[in-house]
Amino acid sequence: MEATACGWVVRFTPHICLNKSGGKETASVTLNHKGRKANGSIRHVSMSYLQCRRVPIGHKMRPSMELSRSRKDFHATTIGSSYFHASIDERWLLKTKGDEVSSCLDGRSIFLVGMMGSGKTTVGKILSEALGYSFVDSDKYVEQVMGGASVDRIFSQCGESFFRDYESEALRRLSLMPQQVVATGGGAVIRPINWEYMKQGVTVYLDVPLDALAKRIAAVGTESRPLLRFESGDAYTKVFVGLFTLSKKRGPSYASADVTVSVLDLARSLSVEDISDITPTAIAIEVLVQIEKYLRGDNVSTRMLP
C-alpha cells in the first residue's frame, strides 16, 4: 500500500489485528515497510477506527493511509487516514525514502547544482547518508588535485578559466564513479560539457531565493568566494548584488537539471512563512521525493541541454 499526500510517498503494509482476551478487546498495529517493521519509529497511533466501527475479532485489514508533512517544527511527520493517525520521525522518513530511491537509482550518482550557499554541501551530506552513497564536494576535489591550494588561491593565481578546466576534469572523473552524491561548484553549470558529465547521473537543482543566500553567505563572510568580492556596500548588499549578477547569467543553465527543488515552493506547501524554518533534512527528503518522481517519469522534462 502506498501512502501519499503533498508529494511525499511511503509504502506501508499496515495490519491491524484485534484480539479478545479476558473479555477485553485489544488491538495491535504493525506497519511494515519493505518487510521491515516500522513500529519502533512510530510515536503515536490513535485508532479512531476501532472506536467507531465493530470489526470481527482477529480480522486483519489494510486501510489506505495518507502521509502529510508537518508544519513549522518538523519534529514529526503525520500520517493520517480515516482509520488512524500516526506520527513518524523525520529521520525515519528520510531513511525510508533513501532506501526506496536508492533501489530505483541503480547506482546512479546524484549531482547537486545551485548557487553558492544553496545548501549543496549540507543537504548533500544528509542525502548521501540516506542513500548509502559517498559524498564528494567537487571544489574540494579540485583543491586536492591542486595539492591543497584553495579555490580562492587558484582563482587569484591562475585565473577563473584555469579553475574551470580543473572543475570540468573533476566532474568528468566523478561522472565515471557510481553511488556518489556530488556537491558541484556554483558555476559548474556554465560549461555545456559539464552537463554531459553530470547527466551520467541525476542532476538536482537546489533553488533558494537570493535573499536567503545573501544572508547565509554574509553571515560567514566571502573570504573563500572569489566571485563575490567586487561589489561595494555592506556585507549583505555586496553579496546580494554579486549573486544577482551571477544568477542572471546562470538561471537558464540551472533550469536544465533533471529535478528542481524550490525551497520557496516547499515552504508554501508546508505553510512555512520563513524558509529558514525548513531543515536541511526536510529539503533532503523533498529531493528524494522529486528524484523518485523523475525516475518514475512523473515529471517529464522537455528541457534541452544548454
Ligand SMILES: Nc1ncnc2c1ncn2[C@@H]1O[C@H](COP(=O)(O)OP(=O)(O)OP(=O)(O)O)[C@@H](O)[C@H]1O
Ligand atoms: N536549509 C538551510 N537552512 C539554513 N542554513 C543553511 C541551510 N542549508 C545550508 N545552510 C547554511 O548555508 C551555508 C552554505 O551552505 P552549504 O555550504 O551547504 O552550501 P553550498 O551550496 O555547498 O555552497 P558552496 O557552493 O559555496 O560550496 C552554510 O553556513 C550552511 O550551514
Ligand SMILES: O=C(O)C1=C[C@@H](O)[C@@H](O)[C@H](O)C1
Ligand atoms: O559560483 C561560482 O562560480 C563558484 C562557486 C564555488 O563553489 C566555487 O566553485 C568557486 O568559488 C566559484
